[in-house]
Amino acid sequence: xxxxxxxxxxxxxxxxxxxxxAAAVAATVLLVSVLAYSLTVRAxxxxxxxxxxxxxxxxxxxxxxxxxxxxxHRDASGSVRSxxxxxxxxxxxxxxxxxxxxxxxxxAGREYETYAVDRPDGSRTVGLLDxxxxxxxxxxxxxxxxxxxxxxxxxxxxAGLLLGRRAVQPLGRALDLQRRFxxxxxxxxxxxxxxxxxxxxxxxxxxxxxxxxxDERLRADVARLTTDTRALGEVxxxxxxxxxxxxxxxxxxxxDAGDLVRELVTSVxxxxxxxxxxxAADTGGGVLMVQGVRSSLRRALAALVDNAxxxxxTGGSVTVGAHxxxxxxxxxxxxxxxxLDPSGADDLMRRFARGSGHADRERRRFGLGLALVNEVVQAxxxxxxxxxxxxxxxxxxxxxxAAREPGTSS
Numbered sequence: 503x504x505x506x507x508x509x510x511x512x513x514x515x516x517x518x519x520x521x522x523x524a525a526a527v528a529a530t531v532l533l534v535s536v537l538a539y540s541l542t543v544r545a546x547x548x549x550x551x552x553x554x555x556x557x558x559x560x561x562x563x564x565x566x567x568x569x570x571x572x573x574x575h576r577d578a579s580g581s582v583r584s585x586x587x588x589x590x591x592x593x594x595x596x597x598x599x600x601x602x603x604x605x606x607x608x609x610a611g612r613e614y615e616t617y618a619v620d621r622p623d624g625s626r627t628v629g630l631l632d633x634x635x636x637x638x639x640x641x642x643x644x645x646x647x648x649x650x651x652x653x654x655x656x657x658x659x660x661a662g663l664l665l666g667r668r669a670v671q672p673l674g675r676a677l678d679l680q681r682r683f684x685x686x687x688x689x690x691x692x693x694x695x696x697x698x699x700x701x702x703x704x705x706x707x708x709x710x711x712x713x714x715x716x717d718e719r720l721r722a723d724v725a726r727l728t729t730d731t732r733a734l735g736e737v738x739x740x741x742x743x744x745x746x747x748x749x750x751x752x753x754x755x756x757x758d759a760g761d762l763v764r765e766l767v768t769s770v771x772x773x774x775x776x777x778x779x780x781x782a783a784d785t786g787g788g789v790l791m792v793q794g795v796r797s798s799l800r801r802a803l804a805a806l807v808d809n810a811x812x813x814x815x816t817g818g819s820v821t822v823g824a825h826x827x828x829x830x831x832x833x834x835x836x837x838x839x840x841x842l843d844p845s846g847a848d849d850l851m852r853r854f855a856r857g858s859g860h861a862d863r864e865r866r867r868f869g870l871g872l873a874l875v876n877e878v879v880q881a882x883x884x885x886x887x888x889x890x891x892x893x894x895x896x897x898x899x900x901x902x903x904a905a906r907e908p909g910t911s912s
């Protein structure tokens with residue numbers, strides 16, 4: 503299952519679960535950290551403000567502080583007195599620049615919580631509480647919370663990835679069983695459907711030889727039966743191809759894309775001529791080598807050509823081109839039919855998708871076809887590009903990595 507689209511989907515699901523777990527843990531850690539830091543800082547600020555305000559408001563003439571608060575007093579004449587244990591740098595602080603009530607000030611590399619009380623006589627008393635240690639411890643707390651959060655997220659991501667892998671294991675087994683069922687059922691249906699189609703063709707031929715003796719309605723019903731059995735057989739073949747591509751991504755051999763295009767146009771030419779559609783190859787005559795499985799690529803290209811022919815009016819044209827450059831080979835199928843809306847390209851690659859078209863025309867139906875074309879292209883490490891517009895044709899491009907020509911040296 504390694505390397506298949508289903509395997510990639512299972513891996514994406516596991517990574518998605520891990521990412522969601524990590525995101526949930528990150529959000530939780532962030533929320534708890536912010537709350538813890540906010541509540542801690544707020545409580546400390548509240549205590550500091552209460553202490554400095556209480557000490558400052560109750561300061562006496564001796565300016566004796568307490569609880570770490572130092573006091574300064576400026577009288578109405580502008581003379582400043584300092585209380586005991588006031589640092590020299592603080593004693594030179596311009597008290598007039600401090601706002602009344604709670605504030606803060608930085609002095610000589612230290613941070614202070616301040617509180618200024620203005621007296622009726624024009625004097626001012628200021629209390630200062632050194633909060634540098636609290637600021638530093640707050641920074642250490644932020645760093646610790648950040649480090650703990652990153653470690654928690656990493657652990658949560660690893661645990662989420664492990665849990666995600668375990669959680670999607672049943673999905674992987676279910677997809678594997680589904681593929682095996684499709685492959686087995688398609689294989690078992692192939693032979694009886696081939697026999698049924700052969701018998702329908704034999705009955706159709708006998709009725710044709712009977713001429714006027716056969717009922718016209720019966721001939722029409724048998725013709726429809728033959729067409730339906732052929733279509734059902736093609737669906738079974740598509741299912742088998744899909745299962746094969748899931749189990750065996752293309753390694754392949756060198757293939758000349760230009761030769762493949764010319765061969766397919768020659769093969770399908772009579773069918774296009776009967777429909778009154780011009781089918782042309784545009785390869786420039788050069789050798790365009792890609793690496794892959796020839797039968798798979800031919801099937802994918804044939805599906806695109808068949809789809810183009812089905813949506814081109816009599817007198818229209820379909821061009822199948824192959825060109826190289828920049829280490830890539832691009833095989834394009836371009837028609838001038840009823841067109842499509844390229845904005846829905848991703849939807850068109852879903853199985854049994856149906857594109858938009860004119861109101862008087864049947865909308866483009868792709869069944870398993872375009873989905874399988876995309877699987878074939880992806881298995882060859884390429885990409886499928888879709889462009890066009892309603893009423894102005896469509897263009898499907900198979901873009902593949904170029905390969906060295908046989909016999910070239912590295």
